[in-house]
Amino acid sequence: DGGITQSPKYLFRKEGQNVTLSCEQNLNHDAMYWYRQDPGQGLRLIYYSQIVNDFQKGDIAEGYSVSREKKESFPLTVTSAQKNPTAFYLCASSLADNEQFFGPGTRLTVL
Amino acid sequence: GENVEQHPSTLSVQEGDSAVIKCTYSDSASNYFPWYKQELGKRPQLIIDIRSNVGEKKDQRIAVTLNKTAKHFSLHITETQPEDSAVYFCLASGWGSNYQLIWGAGTKLIIKP
Numbered sequence: 001d002g003g004i005t006q007s008p009k010y011l012f013r014k015e016g017q018n019v020t021l022s023c024e025q026n027l028n029h030d031a032m033y034w035y036r037q038d039p040g041q042g043l044r045l046i047y048y049s050q051i052v053n054d055f056q057k058g059d060i061a062e063g064y065s066v067s068r069e070k071k072e073s074f075p076l077t078v079t080s081a082q083k084n085p086t087a088f089y090l091c092a093s094s095l096a097d098n099e100q101f102f103g104p105g106t107r108l109t110v111l
Numbered sequence: 112g113e114n115v116e117q118h119p120s121t122l123s124v125q126e127g128d129s130a131v132i133k134c135t136y137s138d139s140a141s142n143y144f145p146w147y148k149q150e151l152g153k154r155p156q157l158i159i160d161i162r163s164n165v166g167e168k169k170d171q172r173i174a175v176t177l178n179k180t181a182k183h184f185s186l187h188i189t190e191t192q193p194e195d196s197a198v199y200f201c202l203a204s205g206w207g208s209n210y211q212l213i214w215g216a217g218t219k220l221i222i223k224p
Contacts, residue, residue, distance in 0.1 A: 033212075042200060042216045043155070050210065058212075090154060097143050097204055102154035 003027070006091050006103035013078070013085065013110050021076045021106045023091030032074035033092040033100065036060060043090065049074055050096075078108065086110045113138040115203050117215030125223050130191055132199055132218045135183040140207030144177060144184045147200045149217075155200060159186070163205075188220075196222045 004025040013019045023032065034046040045058030049068040063082025068074055074093075078085045086109050092100040116135045124130045134144075145160035161168045161175045161184065168175050174187040184203075188195055201215040 043214050045212060045214075048210075048212070056210075097206070097210075099145060099157045099160065100147075100155075102156070104154055 004091065004093050004101050004103040006089075006106050008106060009104065011106055011108045013108060015110065016080045018077055018079050019108070021078070021089055021091075021108070023074045023076065023103055024072055025074075025093040025101075025103075026072060027093055027101060028071070029093035029095055029101070030071070031094045031096060032068065033094075034058075034064070034066065034074070034076045035090040035092065037088045037090060037105075039088075046076065084110075113211055113213055115201060115213045115215045117201055117218055119218060120216065121219045121221070123221040123223060124191055126191055126193065128191055130186075130188045130195070130220055132186045132201070132220070133183060134185070134201035134203070134215045135181075136203040136213065137182065138203065138205065138207060138211050138213065139182070140205045140211060141203040141213075142205040143203075144175070145202050146175060146186045147202065148197045149200065150197045158199075191220075191222050193222050193224065196220060 007022045031050045033048040035043040044060050046064050047066045049055035052071050055068050065077045089106045091103040094100045142163035147155040148158045149155040159173050159175050161177050172189045177184040198217045198219050200217045204212045
């Protein structure tokens with residue numbers, strides 16, 4: 001069953017904590033992306049990776065970090081430096097410059 | 112910086128009528144223009160896309176047109192149905208000096224019964 005998965009579905013973070021959101025795909029896609037979506041708003045690019053062991057900052061990378069050690073995986077860490085992290089986080093993957101397939105998302109709430 | 116302007120932000124149409132959403136982009140290196148539909152609480156999904164070597168593409172009730180000279184592309188939905196109610200996002204992407212990927216802000220489409 002091919003697809004892109006994200007975990008957890010819901011995540012709660014205390015002030016000052018780092019948390020890591022998981023994103024896995026078995027579509028054999030080279031490119032992967034992380035987006036943040038606030039209520040009623042559009043998609044803002046955090047980081048993207050077009051190949052293993054390489055990634056670039058998007059529009060709102062401050063307070064976030066990523067790694068791309070495997071083609072299938074692109075985890076996102078929300079650090080304590082991100083002052084307002086409560087949002088809906090979407091991961092996507094694609095073949096080069098083609099259709100992006102999105103995961104179901106992770107809702108992060110800061111307590 | 113480069114940007115994509117999407118209009119209108121909200122569009123309300125009577126069921127059965129047509130809806131048109133327009134995006135204007137600034138990066139002349141953009142050459143891939145997809146449209147995504149996002150229903151409430153769900154993930155965005157591609158509904159149609161077009162590349163810069165094509166002027167128009169149609170898939171049943173949905174069509175996309177591209178004017179590269181004017182740097183705008185539009186989504187057309189005919190015979191709208193209640194299930195068309197959602198938020199629609201446009202995207203312009205391509206390689207210039209580096210890879211650019213710029214999303215529109217979204218259009219909330221409301222289909223009135």
